[in-house]
Amino acid sequence: MATQPKTVLLVEDEMSMARILQDRLELEGFSVLTATDGQKGLSLALEQHPNLVILDILMPKMNGADMLKCLQEDEWGKVVPVLCLTNLETTPDSIQDAMKKYAQVEYVVKFRTRLDDIIENVKELINTSEKPT
């Protein structure tokens, strides 16, 4: 039986970044949903329940940190793995708090991370979240 492709929701306002991320994820067999701000990202997440959310931090309308907060108010949103991506030097406090509280929230700095490693990170987070506890 063919397994259903895993869905990744990519919330990123920088189009060129979103495009290469989407291409690489699709090449790896993921089905990719995209949103360009936190507001759209949040409603898409709650509606589609993807297997993982990739979340940029600096975004218009609703930033990634606020979207993460809203996500965690939802039963499903509390457990979905989230990979926060940013080029900010310091991790925002709210993201740090979320990482301490929820094991499935991770944070990577874009300019220090190879795309290969991000894909690996995505796979790992999805695998871990699917293991029965």
Added chain:
Amino acid sequence: MTLSMENLYSLSTLFGVLIVGVIVFMHRARLCSFFLKGKQDIDKLYKFKAAIESSQHGFVITDLNGNILYVNDAWERLNGYTRSEVYGKNIEILRSGKTSSKLYKTMQKTLKSGKSFCTEDFFNKRKDNTEYNARVEVTPTYKNGKQLHYLTITEDISVRKKTQEAQVEFLSLASHQLRTPLSVIDWYTETLLSSSVGKLNKKQHSYIQEIYNTNQHMLKLVDMLLNTSRLELGTFAVSPEPTDMKQIVKSILTELKPEIEGKSLNITEEFSHDLPTIRVDKNLARIVAQNVISNAVRYTSTDGDVWVVLKYISAGSLVKNKVIPVESILLSVQDTGIGIPKIESGQVFSKLFRAENAREHHTAGTGLGLYIVKSILNQTRGDIWFVSEEGVGTTFYVTIPVKGLHAGSHLSIISSS
């Protein structure tokens, strides 16, 4: 001539104020053995008074309840009140309501315990209701072992703070805006090189590799420039946590593996067993170790040797003729590289400096690495020095104190000579 009670009162106040001024100055200049004697001493008294009167900082002396006994000219100019308006009034007239009440409590506690209190976070209100960000330094003065008065020195730092805030904001914006396009180039070239979207021919591959490498260099350069600015602005946030230096060194060596293997360098690692976990900022510790180790790898030619050693050093120990004042971890990195020319050895830690032979050997260096390392170590009571012979090799010694910095402290630069 008769003296009215009022005159007597103001004379005694003036005299009291002068004495307080003298006590404060004696205390500050540690002139404890100084005693007032005759006319000479009265001259000195007037000298101190003139000094306070003409200071550009606002001086105010209050009793222990905050009632104002004396202010100087600068204080009058700063706050818009004249002396006659404020004598006898409480210092609370300056309260704008914007200074945190916690800060006032801390101040009172500190002063009661006999210590001086200093802050840059006061927001004072002038007579015309305009506000300013004040730096204040409050010192208790004593008579017969009992607190007598408080002396407060006030400075308006609004402009300085605003400029600094603007610079910090610019830095954070610049770092984000510069890094985003560089990250885009990084990820696209990485994908092209990985052949996951089709195979490039040899020439195309080598061109893309060139773009990838240059872009990596740009990313590092941006990182270095931002670190430099942060250190110079004193806005490098430091968050110390228990850190295993061995782990940091090992991960740096793993990162440098392609270069190490490309040049067939022999790396010897030596970590002593008694290495304690140290309380430092992981990022800073990494920047320090990364620069020193990667320099050794970069400036050592094919088949050369590099030794990386981590050792525990107790307080007062001697390392290469240097006394290490506090218990530290010593990182020494020895190489058989190009060495540092004797004539240029004094400039190695200067900003943007690169030695002649280093420039020939490796054109892409920034001249910022060791400057940043030195600045960080200056601020953390650590140290760095080296022994080198041109054409033979170099050993860098770095000591990092086991106790490190306190949480929430900020680094600022001490310019390296």
